[in-house]
Amino acid sequence: MKALVGVKWVLDFSVKVRLKSDGTGADLAGARMSMNPFDEIALEQAIRLKEAGAVDEIVVVSVGPRPAADILRRALAMGADRAVLVRSDAPVEPLGVAKALKSLVERDGAGLVLLGKQAIDDDNNQTGQMLAALLGWPQATYAAELAVEGNVATVTCESDDGLETVRLTLPAVVTADLRLNTPRHISLPNIMKAKNKPLEEIAPEALNVDLRPRLKVLRTDEPAKRRAGVMVASVDELLDKLRGEAKVI
């Protein structure tokens, strides 16, 4: 079975976003970019499934500008077999990405699509669900455990008050939550080996998808700043403030 993994090129999680002063959005010039952390988890899971014999080929896909190829090379070094960059220099939205992924699934075939639960830049949390709908496949989101046996995936998912397990008949889309696994480190020999793995660049038109956004971002602002508070010297002083000043206890 072939597994397809979607990876997004995003501002590194350890960097605080800088906004352009004219309200036109994030200033990413020179900023450290990396693979969306949830996608690394999704990819790690695909690699484990391959090691266990449930998957025989892993295709990683990113929809983004040319530098996004960096994370695809990283994915190849981690253990993916081949990579596809769907080239888009303008920002993309989940609906467009889902259409591109669907088109690749139809072109190349896949029994399982693994995505992250959310991209940490736009915080949309939509792409996996949209892709499942477009393909007419079942879905499991926020996966904390995943087991594949034959054409059945058993997925334990995070819910609002605990965990919920569902059984899906493949093909299906699964999105990864934080505690699905801990991604492996990439070794130097694997980085070298990855240089010979295929990385294809393709235009969205070749997939017959329209990536033009449906949402117009009118402006992007800083959030309201919290007023700086005070430091207290003792538990007694803290309780005084909470009772007298803040009146919250």
Next chain:
Amino acid sequence: MSILVLADHAAGALQPSTARVVTAARQIGGDVVLLVAGQNCAAVAREASAIDGVARVLLADADALAHQLPEALAALIAELAPDYDAILGSSGLVAKRCLPRVAALLDVMQVSEIIAVVAPDTFRRPTYAGNAIETVQSTDSKRVLTVRTTAFAPAGAGASAPIETISPGPSGDTRSSFVGRSSTGSDRIELGSARRVVSGGRGLGSRESFDKLVYPLADKLQAAVGASRAAVDAGYVPSDCQVGQTGKVVAPELYLALGISGAIQHLAGMQDSKVIVAINKDPDAPIFSIADYGLAQDLFEAVPELIAKIG
């Protein structure tokens, strides 16, 4: 204008988030219709019919909708969609896993986690872990939105809207089936709607300390228990306690952060709390930059003293 709101319910009870989504729907304007979908949920529909500003409640009660699995639920909503200009859900996981599916079936781009309604087609939403606020306008003919419930006050409950039973739509998708559920700490105050939250981080050092310090303080304050990702990863608490960019977003009257450094991913889930208190032994911890009251002290001294001195 007509708006369909997906009601949140669990264990036979309406969730408080629903009344908050109704407030967002009323700000968009138009007839607000609530959809209660599930199995044996007539009592939920009765509760829902009391929410102020609701014109009608649709009750879809069917085996195929048990556990509100997204495949069947999305198919039902997509079938109802032609009658509505906007479809709204909460930031709970049932809505979050279902509504993007609906949006794709309708070929519409969803706007996730709105915090303000600027115009019927224009909304504000946080991105980059709450470090940027986007104002976005939808160009689609229909809107699909999830609502960050902490940003909207709940609508009142004095109405009695008519309840209409509808046919439950397409039968369930047999390629997806429910196996089981394990819920944690159901006797505790629910984190998402709690008035007070006590959260613990890696600074607690062990599950035993978390049990010995965080829960008793929360009990004294009648507060819900939250945690940082580090505390969840270390196994101090179950994952549904995680507060943050990728966990729950809370905005209680009082948020107490114990042994939490204040990474941006954590702040994203609690920075709209009314009063923030931080106890951390490192006076330079970033959490102090957003705390109303900071105490730079060892929590193993401060917390037992707090527990003892709160009436």
